[in-house]
Amino acid sequence: MSNKPSVVKGTRDFLPDVMAKRNYIFDTIKSSFVKYGFLPIETPAMETTQTLMGKYGEEGDRLIFKIMPRGDKLKQDKDISKLAEEALRYDLTVPFARFVVQNQNEITFPFKRYQIQPVWRADKPQKGRYREFYQCDADVVGSDSLVYEIELVQIFDEVLSNLGIPDFSIKINNRKILSGIAGVCGEEENIIPITIAIDKLDKIGKDGVIKELEQRGISSNAIEKIDPLFALSGSNEEKLKQMADFLSDSEIGTKGVEELSYVIEEVNALGLSKAKLEFEVTLARGLNYYTGAIFEVTANNVKIGSICGGGRYDDLTSLFGLKGVSGVGISFGADRIYDVMNELDLFPKSALVGTKVMFVNFGEAEQKQCMKYAKELRDQGIPCEVYPSAAKMKKQMKYADDRKIPFVVMIGSEELKNGTITYKNMESGTQETANFIQLVSELK
Structure with a gap:
């Protein structure tokens, strides 16, 4: 008997009409990347397990698709995951860091690259969440200048405005602020569990975050100090002033406030087309490698989660032996952007011809x-x-x-x-x- 044809759950076939729409998104994103001086590269679908593991935090590591060993190796141990030497890439940033280290003598710093390729995650498929999906990344390595944070905010605004998305917010924070919060609360060593928990505020609410903080061993005194931060209000400037006061005894936290204030001030001076730029102190982005500014973009009035993200990472290339190379980058989630545009009927007829x-x-x-x-x-x-x-x-x-x-x-x-x-x-x-x-x- 012939098998009934099907695709793997969490993956999709794309018919010509859908591909025309997807290419419209890719071409719009690529156009802005090129205008800002980014150059194209590609990296393999597979990386060594050693390259990927330990870079995304506890939850991210669990979602890495490991490739089953073959032949005699499979017989050595029942725990296949320990034997896997290769894995499908989880994102484009860690492979990019590996690329920079391996090709450091062939590229010019600061190196600005864009990359549009699929990634894979062993996630539970649901609306807006797939196991195979495309990321469209732009990163700069070799400079710690905040000029790049400003430009990346502009790229978010330009691309999504050109795609016709009518109402979207660019949420911004700084991991130095989060480190400062942990320090002020006496929980410096627990910065990672704190950020993982507060990053879920939109999903599980304040009570859920507090419960998770308790489960992760955060003291009641620290939780009490963090509590007022869930209710920060006012303009970006007013909220940053409150954070400056809260973090006045933290050198790293104060540095984070200063960096963020500068970026927001310069972006406001240049102006944005449609985006709302919002300081969000509970924005943490669970990836361990972020060290400075972090971004997340949401399409307002569409229930789909974030459609873009990114941030600064100062130590990522050092994991592969190249120290002192700071980087910052952003990623457009093409699949979620597609879903938003489809729901709002935003694709122009010309894109389908x-x-x-x-x-x-x-x-x-x-x-x-x-x-x-x-x-x-x-x-x-x-x-x-x-x-x-x-x-x-x-x-x-x-x-x-x-x-x-x-x-x-x-x-x-x-x-x-x-x-x-x-x-x-x-x-x-x-x-x-x-x-x-x-x-x-x-x-x-």
């Missing part, structure tokens, strides 16, 4: 002329196709309609005799007779 012209096939003589014209259109960059056989007119027109081809060209015996063409606008239904040069002018 592949073939622009179809030539109707009336027979061998007409087909030859159509093939000649089709070549000339393609030479001028106009996508077109000739229907492959002299099928019934109804069938050919249905094909063009199903494919959403905007123009249909008809060259019958009369057109061959007169050296003219007849073309139909499939959207308006209007039909005109003209010469080929006039057709080209209309299509352009």
